Amino acid sequence: MPGPTRATTLADVAAAAGVSLSTASLAFSGNKPVSASTRERVLAAAAALGYAGPNPLASNLRRGRSGVVGIAVGQLSTAFRDPAALPMLDAISQVLGAAGLGLLLMGDDDEHARLPIDAAIYDICGRDSWAAYDDLVARDVPVVVVEGPTWPGATYVDIEHRRGAKALAKHLHDLGHRRVATVTLAASHAQREREAGLRDVFPDAHVVGACASDLGAAQALAADYLAGDPGVSAVVCQSDVQAAGVVLEARRRGLRVPGDLSVAGFDGVATPWLDLELTTVVQPLADKGRATAEAVLGRIAGADVADVLLPVRLRVGDSTGPA
Amino acid sequence: MPGPTRATTLADVAAAAGVSLSTASLAFSGNKPVSASTRERVLAAAAALGYAGPNPLASNLRRGRSGVVGIAVGQLSTAFRDPAALPMLDAISQVLGAAGLGLLLMGDDDEHARLPIDAAIYDICGRDSWAAYDDLVARDVPVVVVEGPTWPGATYVDIEHRRGAKALAKHLHDLGHRRVATVTLAASHAQREREAGLRDVFPDAHVVGACASDLGAAQALAADYLAGDPGVSAVVCQSDVQAAGVVLEARRRGLRVPGDLSVAGFDGVATPWLDLELTTVVQPLADKGRATAEAVLGRIAGADVADVLLPVRLRVGDSTGPA
DNA sequence: TTGTAAGCGTTATCAA
DNA sequence: TTGATAACGCTTACAA
Numbered sequence: 001m002p003g004p005t006r007a008t009t010l011a012d013v014a015a016a017a018g019v020s021l022s023t024a025s026l027a028f029s030g031n032k033p034v035s036a037s038t039r040e041r042v043l044a045a046a047a048a049l050g051y052a053g054p055n056p057l058a059s060n061l062r063r064g065r066s067g068v069v070g071i072a073v074g075q076l077s078t079a080f081r082d083p084a085a086l087p088m089l090d091a092i093s094q095v096l097g098a099a100g101l102g103l104l105l106m107g108d109d110d111e112h113a114r115l116p117i118d119a120a121i122y123d124i125c126g127r128d129s130w131a132a133y134d135d136l137v138a139r140d141v142p143v144v145v146v147e148g149p150t151w152p153g154a155t156y157v158d159i160e161h162r163r164g165a166k167a168l169a170k171h172l173h174d175l176g177h178r179r180v181a182t183v184t185l186a187a188s189h190a191q192r193e194r195e196a197g198l199r200d201v202f203p204d205a206h207v208v209g210a211c212a213s214d215l216g217a218a219q220a221l222a223a224d225y226l227a228g229d230p231g232v233s234a235v236v237c238q239s240d241v242q243a244a245g246v247v248l249e250a251r252r253r254g255l256r257v258p259g260d261l262s263v264a265g266f267d268g269v270a271t272p273w274l275d276l277e278l279t280t281v282v283q284p285l286a287d288k289g290r291a292t293a294e295a296v297l298g299r300i301a302g303a304d305v306a307d308v309l310l311p312v313r314l315r316v317g318d319s320t321g322p323a
Numbered sequence: 324m325p326g327p328t329r330a331t332t333l334a335d336v337a338a339a340a341g342v343s344l345s346t347a348s349l350a351f352s353g354n355k356p357v358s359a360s361t362r363e364r365v366l367a368a369a370a371a372l373g374y375a376g377p378n379p380l381a382s383n384l385r386r387g388r389s390g391v392v393g394i395a396v397g398q399l400s401t402a403f404r405d406p407a408a409l410p411m412l413d414a415i416s417q418v419l420g421a422a423g424l425g426l427l428l429m430g431d432d433d434e435h436a437r438l439p440i441d442a443a444i445y446d447i448c449g450r451d452s453w454a455a456y457d458d459l460v461a462r463d464v465p466v467v468v469v470e471g472p473t474w475p476g477a478t479y480v481d482i483e484h485r486r487g488a489k490a491l492a493k494h495l496h497d498l499g500h501r502r503v504a505t506v507t508l509a510a511s512h513a514q515r516e517r518e519a520g521l522r523d524v525f526p527d528a529h530v531v532g533a534c535a536s537d538l539g540a541a542q543a544l545a546a547d548y549l550a551g552d553p554g555v556s557a558v559v560c561q562s563d564v565q566a567a568g569v570v571l572e573a574r575r576r577g578l579r580v581p582g583d584l585s586v587a588g589f590d591g592v593a594t595p596w597l598d599l600e601l602t603t604v605v606q607p608l609a610d611k612g613r614a615t616a617e618a619v620l621g622r623i624a625g626a627d628v629a630d631v632l633l634p635v636r637l638r639v640g641d642s643t644g645p646a
Numbered sequence: 647t648t649g650t651a652a653g654c655g656t657t658a659t660c661a662a
Numbered sequence: 663t664t665g666a667t668a669a670c671g672c673t674t675a676c677a678a
Binding site: 068076107 | 461
């Protein structure tokens, strides 16, 4: 009865193929030319021994890379419930995947700093602090921050929050609106910038309250607010999902949108549960993801990577009208 | 001018602290007792040298573990757009995180099989095949399959698709419905089971078509179908999101739900964009996630892990009524 | 094109 | 409680 068999290693394969360890390594990695016949022999030996390729743990140590990029998104169900997060995540995953890199989910509370990552992305969290940041710096792990706070040494990918918010506010002002309210996100860099843009036009804009980019939450917030007959003619939301919640709640109370109340969003995502098109600030979600992933690749390669600021544009839909 | 300085290692710390390499290792890992004073000295030396703790790459090789669990979810934006996926993902991430394990996203197309993972979860994909599976088996990576096809050697976590679907069908039959249609998911184990449950009661149920668990997609499907005046009194969907799409489309066409058309879903998630409560089959999403994560932990520990079958229950809401 | 040899930075075994 | 030493399995100069 054979004891617990040691796993097959590249050395075993090399021996079976009658070549040296380094040649066997080259046959798998292709990092240097190997004669076709030799490679055949190595691969055949590997197949015969049931060898599934170089142990990634060993190869990682040797190369000093894990092939994994961490992404901090806060609580998963919160982050991914927002449809704006997904096209971006897709783009990141696609670009990194093409480069052979995997994506590791990091909570922002946790101990994942102990896991080996080649770089980290801080995104979606909508927070100003990240416990793991100092650890990453100490480990020399490059960090790319998306719409986040400014930390020394990180690379930034951002969008024109303030300009977009201001353009939207102007649109409402042009329509004759003078008293507007806003539903905000959690305190964060993005929220502050957008609020600044809104106040460039409506210095007195009233804050309804803050909630996540979640339809039910926005609806609940709107329910309380609208019940008080607040006397505003427009509500500016910080996401399309929030805006959808406000529209649904306004209608439930018998208000016509935009006849009695104009509602605007942010992001430019599809809102199939509404039968109108939201007036919103469209941001280039996939571009943002690609830019983020490319910044990551650059930083891993040791390059100097410039910060990125992406443009947004106002899309006028059917949810806003004359005051 | 100092050259490119080699990174500080545990050996450097040990030397600076005047202890042996193994003692320094113990001071960090706590795997064996170390006197308090010695540990102090080691930690102080580490701080002085800017040492951020043992290199995880080296530690991984030595221990033969990466501390990472892969999760295959197909295309990210598709998988995560389904609200049913999120509570489950949260639970997985929480249980694994508590055990110090990270979660690596694996597309089902990609080369992530080369990344070092201690176990893999196959979930949400709604597919029958997975290119990476053979690789994982060859590497002896344990696999936990959620609602998926049966592969030799994997551990299964599943729910009572068929029983739930049948209970729902009975409910409709009791209400007098005789001609029903169903919106299906992609061909998959879950879909086949649920369809079987439906056909236990309605052998002739008509298939409207298949789509992802996506509101817009279901709405489009329903638009075509309802335009043809199909003469059914109930539509059974395979997710609550699909059901919401059908409800919205039915109303758009002037049909009352459930007066003119009964609509049922599956999952039991919140549907804030509807003002009625769906009749649905509630599945224990968080339990499913926890069971999955615990199966993963068991398999990593080398234990024999039993398959898990979780119960579902019918929840009668306001979206179904007499035929 | 192939072989030799030197690590990569830990952790675990064993003895002191 | 601490210390010496041997792996873990691979990649890459360098030499042939």
